[in-house]
Amino acid sequence: MTTQHKATLSFSDGTPSVELPIHKGTMGPDVVDIRKLYGASGKFTFDPGFLSTAACESKITYIDGDKGELLYRGFPIEQLAVNCDYLETCYLLLNGDLPNEAQRKDFENRVLKHTMIHEQMTRFFAGFRRDAHPMAILVGCVGALSAFYHDSLDIQNPEHRFVSAIRLIAKMPTMVAMAYKYSVGQPFMYPRNDLSYAGNFMRMMFGTPCEEYQVNPVLERALDRILILHADHEQNASTSTVRLAGSSGANPFACIAAGIATLWGPAHGGANEACLVMLGEIQQQGGIEKIGDFIANVKDKNSGVKLMGFGHRVYKNYDPRAKLMRETCYEVLGELGLENDPLFALAMKLEQIALEDEYFVQRKLYPNVDFYSGIVQRALGIPTEMFTCIFALARTVGWIAQWGEMIGEPDQKIGRPRQLFTGSTRREVVPIAQR
Numbered sequence: 556m557t558t559q560h561k562a563t564l565s566f567s568d569g570t571p572s573v574e575l576p577i578h579k580g581t582m583g584p585d586v587v588d589i590r591k592l593y594g595a596s597g598k599f600t601f602d603p604g605f606l607s608t609a610a611c612e613s614k615i616t617y618i619d620g621d622k623g624e625l626l627y628r629g630f631p632i633e634q635l636a637v638n639c640d641y642l643e644t645c646y647l648l649l650n651g652d653l654p655n656e657a658q659r660k661d662f663e664n665r666v667l668k669h670t671m672i673h674e675q676m677t678r679f680f681a682g683f684r685r686d687a688h689p690m691a692i693l694v695g696c697v698g699a700l701s702a703f704y705h706d707s708l709d710i711q712n713p714e715h716r717f718v719s720a721i722r723l724i725a726k727m728p729t730m731v732a733m734a735y736k737y738s739v740g741q742p743f744m745y746p747r748n749d750l751s752y753a754g755n756f757m758r759m760m761f762g763t764p765c766e767e768y769q770v771n772p773v774l775e776r777a778l779d780r781i782l783i784l785h786a787d788h789e790q791n792a793s794t795s796t797v798r799l800a801g802s803s804g805a806n807p808f809a810c811i812a813a814g815i816a817t818l819w820g821p822a823h824g825g826a827n828e829a830c831l832v833m834l835g836e837i838q839q840q841g842g843i844e845k846i847g848d849f850i851a852n853v854k855d856k857n858s859g860v861k862l863m864g865f866g867h868r869v870y871k872n873y874d875p876r877a878k879l880m881r882e883t884c885y886e887v888l889g890e891l892g893l894e895n896d897p898l899f900a901l902a903m904k905l906e907q908i909a910l911e912d913e914y915f916v917q918r919k920l921y922p923n924v925d926f927y928s929g930i931v932q933r934a935l936g937i938p939t940e941m942f943t944c945i946f947a948l949a950r951t952v953g954w955i956a957q958w959g960e961m962i963g964e965p966d967q968k969i970g971r972p973r974q975l976f977t978g979s980t981r982r983e984v985v986p987i988a989q990r
Contacts, residue, residue: 562587570596582617599973610970611798615648615956616789623872627787628652636879641782641949642666642752645724648787648956649717663752669725670746670755672733673703680737689734689944690819696730697723698812708806710962719807720955727951728752731944732759738940744768753779756948761936773890774935777883781928784876785946787953788869793817793824797954798961799970807958814954815947824943827929830864831939834902842897843904854914864926865909866919873921880927881906887934902930 560577573595576588586609589600602608617626625632628647635644639653646654646662654662679699683692700722701708707718733743736759744759754770757778762768788794797814801807818824837849852860867874888894906922909915932942961967 558588560585564592564596566596566598570598580612583619593973599975601975605795610790610795611961612964613790613957613960614651615960616787616953618789618869620867620869620871623870623875625788625875632784632875633879636780636783636876639783640751640753641779641786644783644786645952648952649720649959665721666725666752667746667748667755669722670729670748672700672726672729676700676703676730677733677743680733683737685738685740687738689731689738689941690815690947692734692737693730693944693947694812694815694819696734697727697815698809700726701806701808704808710801710804710806713963716807716959716962720952720959723807723811723951723955727948728756729759731941731948732756734944735760735938735941751775751779753782757935771890773886777887777931778935780879780883781931781945782949784880784924784928785949787950787956791823792820793950794954794957797958801958801961802967802970804969807955810958811951811954814950818947818950819943824946826864826923826925827932827946828939828942830926830929831898831933831942833861833863834898834905837905838898838901842901846901846904846908850908850912862909862915862920864929865915865922867923870923871919873919874923876924877922877927880924880931881922884927884931884934887931891934893934899930899934902926 557579558576559579562575562577563572564575565572573592575592578586578588580586593599600608615628617629618624627635627644628651630647630653635647639647642663643654643659645666646658676696676699679696680692683695704719704722707715707722709715729746736743742764744762744764746755746759748755750758750770754775757770757775758768790798793814796817797810800810800813805813821829837846840849849860852858853862888896888899893899906926909920909922915921929939929942932945933939937945
């Protein structure tokens, strides 16, 4: 971060002007440093939703929404998804660069040898109702990890932070799979160290003790790509929550649990589930034959009908992850022979219309990663209520990398947002008999 220019903020109420430094990053918009604004003027800034506020300095992930660009530590997401696997991507986000062969093997060994959870934790699941949402189970179990791993909770110790990161990345697939198994009444499948990260997760999700589960390499790679594409996404709601929770000095397991709780919201992690719900509703109304009516309602602002899985708040161009997920989608449907499945056929028809219809093209409502990832996960056999859990599994490394970066900052401070107060002014309490 460099400071090359300054901004002068003047006030019409007689408050003296304030000179503020302008910081320049390696990429992206310049930032006006307002940290001394209140002390100099007695005024706060007002920015609901943090639409124009940089809450931190980071070196991890960069997004250029206008260009449709997503970089992990400077590497384009489209290159990582093609040339690397998820654990290499985890290493990159945590350490700042891609591993060489020796580093890759060491990191992979560390993660895959720590996938088991403490046996007492398996009893936690029995405390939940069978119909409990798996995200509710995940929030509780991840937060409870701090009760089992006291040996790595000194957040000021870099080695402790690294050990906690490994544990979270390693154990998250096990807990996600257990949450699913519990919901369907099947026995837990313990992890296998000889399988890949994605392959091991698929076996724990879909295998049973009755017969050996064979990992399909096409489906294994599809899941691995989903994890890569969702590993981090800069300062979104859940990541900012993890940072804010971590600023208090809370342990990493509690912070990640807070991130999972935030991700649970339908406006954040539930987008791909909402997309499949939309497709199901169109199918019930007549499917492809009625898709024209649905599109007409989408264009009618008074209809209240929304097109889910298209467009993105950040990307004003094509979501760079969507192209990769689209390729994966067609590979999976082809491998499983689902090209003619009615719901998938409907999704592909909707994609065609959105890419060709001038209404959507002008508004840049391109299919986003959620549109395709929901279709892929359904094809893999993952139920819709588990979609957000898969998202949390993928995003764990991004959360813990962002948390570690913040804790390592020498001038790190507890988060303390300000407010514009519009309530009652000071008034006196009247005895209850006089009210």
